[in-house]
Amino acid sequence: MLHTRLEIRNRNEISFFEAVENQFQEIVQDFSKTLNIAVIGKKGVGKSSLINALLKRNHQNPGIEAGTCIEVNPDLKILKLDKRVKIIESLGFDNFQENISHLTRELFKPIDIGILVVNGDADDSYQQQLDALKNHCDSIFVVLNKIDNWDGLEPSSVEKVRGDWHNTLKIETIYPISTSRYQSKTTSDHQLALQHLYLLRQDIENVLDAKGKTLLMARHISQKKSHAKNIIAKALISVAIQAFLPENIAYITATQTAALVSLYYLYTGQIISLKYAIAILSDFAAVENHKDFVLFISSLLPSAGLVNIESSGIKAMTITLAMLSTVNSLLASGVTLPGNQRLQFKFRPYKKRAEDTFKTLKARQLGDLRFLKNTIEPFVV
Incomplete structure (x- = not known):
């Protein structure tokens, strides 16, 4: 025919x-996948400014839109970037476990990325939080924030404190950064801080890329x-x-x-x-x-x-x-x-x-x- x-x-x-x-x-x-990130650290370490730094937001471009922040208690917040992407900001993982309901807790399993934020002199009390993150998160990052506080940005001072944290937490990689530019009009030109903030973003993106979740986070940047x-x-x-x-x-x-x-x-x-x-x-x-x-x-x-x-x-x-x-x-x-x-x-x-x-x-x-x-x-x- x-x-x-x-x-x-x-x-x-x-x-x-x-x-x-x-x-x-x-x-x-x-795009139907979910992305959950936990940012853990004591008061004043710069958890919120780190989140804004990861999202490349500053005081002129707020990181979280109104109505997307759920405050479970003063020490625990859940930032809902959208219905699939959530960031937990907490004093500690034990605080998260104790104060969140079973139903809500299920929404955050698994946690793709856990970030422990520290600053100041090495403190072995953080080891417990790091161990908790290792048990509940697929990938762990340790951030040494506010390095611009040390001795007029002397590299030797920063490296000493960084080394102390390495020995205390027994973790291979620690990112020494400064997030001051993301919480006020202050800008930091500390090259070590800028370099490692860039490396932190890149390493997180590599993890997300392997999971097929890069764009879930990227669209909020x-x-x-x-x-x-x-x-x-x-x-x-x-x-x-x-x-x-x-x-x-x-x-x-x-x-x-x-x-x-x-x-x-x-x-x-x-x-x-x-x-x-x-x-x-x-x-x-x-x-x-x-x-x-x-x-x-x-x-x-x-x-x-x-x-x-x-x-x-x-x-x-x-x-x-x-x-x-x-x-x-x-x-x-x-x-x-x-x-x-x-x-x-x-x-x-x-x-x-x-x-x-x-x-x-x-x-x-x-x-x-x-x-x-x-x-x-x-x-x-």
Whole structure:
């Protein structure tokens, strides 16, 4: 039985979208997970300012919105960043166990990350709290806060106190930081403090990344650029590899839509569907005067079987960077998608810049995440 060209095209489109959906379901992040963090420490150690530091919030940009803080008692607070992300702030883990109801306690099992905050001279009474955290939390971090209090920021004094805490708590890694800039207009230029605050954030993000929970926390961080870069750079690495697969157009489209879903969640907290993400990509087809989405994507992306690594992978990376940079720019500006007319004014300039950026790229650079993050820096607002 003969099929008309229209019937064949429709059949191919159905096959294409089925392949996209199958691959999309495998790679898209699961946003239904929960994230629970416990921040433990005595009064005055800087628990609240540490939370704001992790969220990159300061006195001009408050960390917790009104109505999201549940004060169980003066020494125990539950900060509900949203219905899936909660931070417990308490004097001690024993305080948490004694004062919270059984039902509420169940909401915080398991606790993904436990942070013990200390300051001043080493105190062995903290060992009990550290042991409790080890028993109830998947990952533990010890933070030595307020290091700007020691001897005019003399490095030798800080290192001595840090060493004393190492010996007392018998823990390998302690992060000496200062959170003064997150609780007042005071700013600290102590390089050791800034360096280890950055390392603390990175190590926490590594733990969350391994759990598939990075974006659950990231969407509450005031400065989202680094996370947007990470989403886009990882998508670029994926499409560079997928350019050589037999069904490369479907795989690449799935990667692009999954990245769109992640960017949308990062900026809005909303979980959009594959259909919605496809609608956003379809807007790019309209910009290029294509009525058929599949033909549009096929015209931009590399044909399967190309053996030139640089031209095939870079072609896929170029269009992906142009699309995702456009979407990121609009979302960062608070623009609603899809169907926004501003998209057409941003996409073509991004596409031209991406072509100019990638035309000198070598095959060995296509899978270098750090290199790609630096390369796309000008594209991510």
